[in-house]
Amino acid sequence: MGTVYVTQIDAFIGKIDERLTVKAEQKTILDIPLIKIEGIVVLGRATISPAVVNELLDRHICLTFLTQSGRYLGRLEPEVTKNIFVRKAQWQAVGESQPAIHLVRGFVRGKLKNYRHSLLRTQREHPDIDLNNNITRLENAIAPIEKTNNIDSLRGLEGAGSAAYFGCFQQLIKTSEFQFEARRRRPPTDPVNALLSFGYSLLRHDVQSALNIVGFDPYLGYLHVERYGRPSLALDLMEEFRPLIVDAVVLSLINKRSLTLTDFTTEPLSGAVSLTKEGLHTFLRAYEQKKQSNFKHPVMGNKCTYQEAFEIQARLLSKYLMNEIEKYPPLILK
Amino acid sequence: MNQTEYIYIAALNQYAYCPHRCWRMFCAGEFTDNQYTIEGTSLHDRVHTTSDVQRGETWQIRAIWLKSEQYKLIGKSDLIEAESGQVYPVEYKRGRKGEWDNDELQVCAQALCLEEMTGQPVTTGYIYYAHSHQRQLVEINQELRQSAIATIESVTNLLETGAMPKPVYSKRCQGCSLYSQCLPKATDKVKSYQEVY
Numbered sequence: 001m002g003t004v005y006v007t008q009i010d011a012f013i014g015k016i017d018e019r020l021t022v023k024a025e026q027k028t029i030l031d032i033p034l035i036k037i038e039g040i041v042v043l044g045r046a047t048i049s050p051a052v053v054n055e056l057l058d059r060h061i062c063l064t065f066l067t068q069s070g071r072y073l074g075r076l077e078p079e080v081t082k083n084i085f086v087r088k089a090q091w092q093a094v095g096e097s098q099p100a101i102h103l104v105r106g107f108v109r110g111k112l113k114n115y116r117h118s119l120l121r122t123q124r125e126h127p128d129i130d131l132n133n134n135i136t137r138l139e140n141a142i143a144p145i146e147k148t149n150n151i152d153s154l155r156g157l158e159g160a161g162s163a164a165y166f167g168c169f170q171q172l173i174k175t176s177e178f179q180f181e182a183r184r185r186r187p188p189t190d191p192v193n194a195l196l197s198f199g200y201s202l203l204r205h206d207v208q209s210a211l212n213i214v215g216f217d218p219y220l221g222y223l224h225v226e227r228y229g230r231p232s233l234a235l236d237l238m239e240e241f242r243p244l245i246v247d248a249v250v251l252s253l254i255n256k257r258s259l260t261l262t263d264f265t266t267e268p269l270s271g272a273v274s275l276t277k278e279g280l281h282t283f284l285r286a287y288e289q290k291k292q293s294n295f296k297h298p299v300m301g302n303k304c305t306y307q308e309a310f311e312i313q314a315r316l317l318s319k320y321l322m323n324e325i326e327k328y329p330p331l332i333l334k
Numbered sequence: 335m336n337q338t339e340y341i342y343i344a345a346l347n348q349y350a351y352c353p354h355r356c357w358r359m360f361c362a363g364e365f366t367d368n369q370y371t372i373e374g375t376s377l378h379d380r381v382h383t384t385s386d387v388q389r390g391e392t393w394q395i396r397a398i399w400l401k402s403e404q405y406k407l408i409g410k411s412d413l414i415e416a417e418s419g420q421v422y423p424v425e426y427k428r429g430r431k432g433e434w435d436n437d438e439l440q441v442c443a444q445a446l447c448l449e450e451m452t453g454q455p456v457t458t459g460y461i462y463y464a465h466s467h468q469r470q471l472v473e474i475n476q477e478l479r480q481s482a483i484a485t486i487e488s489v490t491n492l493l494e495t496g497a498m499p500k501p502v503y504s505k506r507c508q509g510c511s512l513y514s515q516c517l518p519k520a521t522d523k524v525k526s527y528q529e530v531y
Binding site: 082083084085086109113215298299300301311312315316319322324325326327329330332334 | 361362363364496498500501514515517519520521523524525527529530531
């Protein structure tokens with residue numbers, strides 16, 4: 001068990017002894033031991049008993065509120081850890097410092113290399129489609145990273161690499177039902193973009209929780225600094241995970257036809273697309289399953305889940321900033 | 335040196351076990367329970383209810399605060415016994431005699447506090463191992479005193495500077511409840527890691 005998602009409108013979240021219970025329409029829909037819960041995400045409206053609030057704070061379980069469509073509203077957070085040393089190191093590296101440049105290189109390299117592996121794998125499995133041009137463009141964005149010494153230019157490489165990847169994303173979709181032209185956000189106006197946006201929103205919550213556990217201030221980042229009030233470090237650290245988790249889940253649900261067009265609704269006028277209740281459940285199940293799947297951590301060499309990997313990467317990030325390790329190794333999986 | 339800050343007697347034991355763990359617990363404020371610490375805590379819960387009884391010739395006082403102004407030490411004792419005017423500390427431990435015998439340090443630190451509090455020399459103490467129900471005598475000799483005082487200095491210095499001792503991997507890491515926070519092997523693993531293209 002990891003994160004509990006509460007999607008029922010007007011659900012009641014309570015507790016009995018050491019167990020969390022979720023009730024909706026006079027029925028108990030969930031009853032699990034608190035010890036198994038790492039986070040709670042509420043989509044839409046729910047009532048939470050005061051006893052649960054105390055318990056969550058006490059156990060350092062994060063409670064996040066999203067709108068029905070997955071837009072982030074806010075969170076209930078326990079006291080930040082007392083580990084002031086991590087935050088001190090984080091603040092000291094701010095700006096165009098050598099450690100900040102090193103980390104931004106790592107975040108960008110991690111994401112683009114994972115993009116590249118994803119395209120190479122698709123190319124291998126489907127010789128009928130030609131992704132060579134986009135793979136080359138990606139490689140051209142990856143190659144100069146190590147020699148680039150300012151963060152703005154690194155942002156440019158990240159943009160170029162992402163454009164190359166999303167430029168052929170349509171070819172990764174194996175069903176004619178879904179079309180993808182380009183990344184469209186706020187609001188997403190087609191099903192594929194709606195899934196990506198929703199997935200990234202969940203991922204952000206998970207990465208932010210890991211950063212909090214390790215002792216970071218999630219609002220101070222290195223790659224993402226353009227706007228205050230955004231959890232920049234969470235956005236930084238989630239870059240390498242985007243293709244590994246969210247893109248993989250979205251493509252698998254679409255290509256296996258676990259989701260069809262009937263799982264989406266479109267708002268009038270704005271054209272904003274979102275998941276229906278059933279579609280939402282399908283997506284959350286798949287996302288949670290992906291997070292709990294195992295792989296061998298390429299640096300540490302032990303088996304871990306993606307859920308655990310968020311924290312491992314956050315720990316490696318803190319160790320780099322505190323001079324315990326000589327480089328930050330982004331999570332790159334072949 | 336800041337004269338108002340005391341150090342916990344328990345920190346000495348942690349420092350002797352691993353300076354990095356001591357830093358994590360007492361500087362960075364991190365603590366995670368594992369089976370050993372939970373067993374230890376429930377054992378101490380039984381012990382840590384203040385009381386005093388007369389058992390035959392022995393007066394037993396449980397769970398009182400010990401303090402030393404000279405060494406800036408503070409901590410809770412498990413048990414203090416007094417027999418024919420002689421006081422001595424008894425420290426409770428889970429399991430058998432530890433492989434990392436840092437428990438003597440704690441007993442010695444308690445003895446230093448007792449000497450200051452009672453004005454009498456304390457030459458012995460005991461460690462009671464819950465697993466084997468046996469008491470082991472600890473001689474508060476010159477050598478142990480020196481070693482305790484040296485550790486007190488190291489911990490005082492650690493708490494004042496907050497400088498993190500680097501984690502060093504050894505066999506003792508396997509039983510440590512802070513292993514996944516510390517990841518002691520990370521430095522070498524990262525050094526030898528070759529990132530794929």
